[in-house]
Amino acid sequence: MNENMDCCGDFEENKYVSDKKFAVENPARMCQPMGALQAIMGLKNAMPLIHGSQGCATYMRFQLIRHFREPIEVSSSALNEKTVIYGGENNLLNALKNVSEKQDPEIICIMSSCLTETIGDDIEGIISKFEDANIGMKLPELVSVSTPSFSGSHIEGYDKAVFELVRHLGRPNVPNNKINLIMGNLSPGDVSEVKKLMEDLNVSSIILTDTSLNLDAPLEEDTLDLHKYGTTIKEIEDTPNSKATISLSKHVDSAGKFLEKNFDVKCFSENLPVGIKNTDKFVKNICEAMNIEVPKKVERDRGRLCDVLVDAHSYNYRKKVAIFGDPDMVIGIANFVSEMGMLPEVLCIGMKSERFLDDVKKLSKEINYNPIILEDSDLFDLENVLDDHKVDILFGNAYGASIADKNNIPLYRVGFPIFDRIGAQRISLLGYTGGIKFVDEVTNMIIDYYYDFEGYKLDEEEEIIFEDNPIKEKNV
Ligand code: SF4
Structure with missing residues (x-):
């Protein structure tokens, strides 16, 4: 039994509730069209078009470029004060014409923004008008995705984009064995x-x-x-x-x-x-x-991952971990670090998710340890919780750097965005071989922080200090 179970009794009570603030501060999520945009970046000959103000497209371009360090094209219908009042139809018609003629993509994916969702522009209707006005012309495929950021995160944005692509373009035919x-x-x-x-x-x-x-x-x-x-x-x-x-x-x-x-x-x-x-x-x-x-070959790679888990176990055993980011990544890493012998102490996501809570519940039972859960939370909450619950390593995007610095712990950078390091696009932890790389990197980070150059633990004295701490004592 761990300290969290002792303090809080059961899983449900381990959900952290912030009662001190009325706004999101340093969100643990991105805006909805940003997620849709990331799905569209994986298409060949496609052009994304944000139906909204220039600022939305510029912000997304900026975040994507500094993370991936690649040229990123995002077009915009560039609404202004006048179009906000009278509607953005003409701007979108012009944008569709310009992008079709100048860039000649095979597909244009049109994403709404907070602004155009609020004024209620009918994007499907505008697309139909554009197609009717260009009958007989070779037009790209036009797929619209509704992405109001005030009612969802980048995760819903990605989900909706893939759904709309499959719904618009999917054609039943002969089986393909894929x-x-x-x-x-x-x-x-x-x-x-x-x-x-x-x-x-x-x-x-x-x-x-x-x-x-x-x-x-x-x-x-x-x-x-x-x-x-x-x-x-x-x-x-x-x-x-x-x-x-x-x-x-x-x-x-x-x-x-x-x-x-x-x-x-x-x-x-x-x-x-x-x-x-x-x-x-x-x-x-x-x-x-x-x-x-x-x-x-796959069995062999699995065996190599098992081997590295054993090799690294003595360094990672009972090291406490905080993870923030997308729910799937957070629960995925929580499961993985548990296999490494670590303890998932704090889990923070920027949205509400029953599926996430169910998965944490399952993991808690398996490892007999209740993490503190920050659901629909932000990095302000995470920082507050870490003031009272010390961890040894933090996992998350570049926005976690100042929190790691304040707590004098390492930050393993994962997720989006990572703008303060090179190589964010090459981070990989999936599958058996990605897992081997992940265990190597995390363990070496732990060795760098908590062991001296001869391989001796640096925190022997701290363990003695822990004995004075009644909460820590329960956990020893
Ligand atoms: S206004 Fe809305 S859509 Fe535009 S960048 Fe901000 S959150 Fe995203």
Whole structure:
């Protein structure tokens, strides 16, 4: 039994409730069109168009460029004071004409913003007007995604974008013997890990959507162009013909459920394949859907991950962890660090989620440890909780750097955005081989902080201090 159970009794009471503030301070989530944008970045020859003010598109471009360090194109209907009062129809019609003529994309994805959702612009209606005015012309596919940021986060944005793409473009035809994989807001490095695992399993897939080459691209002279790689329209058209859909994140499975309901394509919605248990589940689902055995190479990589967990165990054992970010990533890492022998002490997400709470409950039972849960919270709450609950390492995006600094603990950077380090697009922890890299990096971080150069623990004295602390004593 741990201190949290002692203090708070049961799981439900471990939810942290802030009673001190009336606004979000340093949110643990991003805006809704930003998530949709990340899904569209994984399409080939696509142009995203934000129907809103210039500021929205500029903000998103800025965040994406400083995270991925790649040129990012985001067009805007550039509403101003006048169009806010009289409606943005003409601006959107002009934007559709300009983007179609000047950039000639295969698809334009139009996302609404807080502004256009508030004034109530009918984007579907405006698109129909544009198509009617251009009958006989070769137009790109036009897909609209409703993304009011005041009623959801980037996670809902990603989910809605993939759903709308599949709903608009999916065409039932002959079976293709493939698996649809809905990625969620993963780094291009993680998308590459999943693609490699699929290759090792010898299974063909349709990746929804594939950012691996677009957002980790080679240096080229032609910097501002449409993305040359990624998921094609033909592949999305083919999704109703696949054997199954696997949503890697539970919160982005709307397209999978749509395909299951309308085209009988079985949908698996599981935890992120992070760590042994969740990667096993992912591999098992694929093998079941395709009726195949697990190949030797995959078994070998699993064995290597088990080996590194054993090698690293003595360093990580009972180290306390705080994690903030997207619910799927937070619970995925919480499961993985538990397999590493660590204790998930504080879990913080920026949205409400029953599925997340259920998963934390399951994990608490398995490891007999109740994390403190910050649901629909922000980094202000996280900072306050960490004042009273000391942890040894923090996992989250670059906004956690000042919290880690204040607590004198290391920050393992994961999630979005990461603008204070190079290589955010190559961070990967999914699958067995991504997991090996993750355990190596986390353990070396722990060794750097808590061990001297000869391998002796630096905090021996601190453990003596712990004995004076009645709360810590219960946990020893
Ligand atoms: S106004 Fe809304 S849509 Fe625009 S950047 Fe801000 S939160 Fe996002």
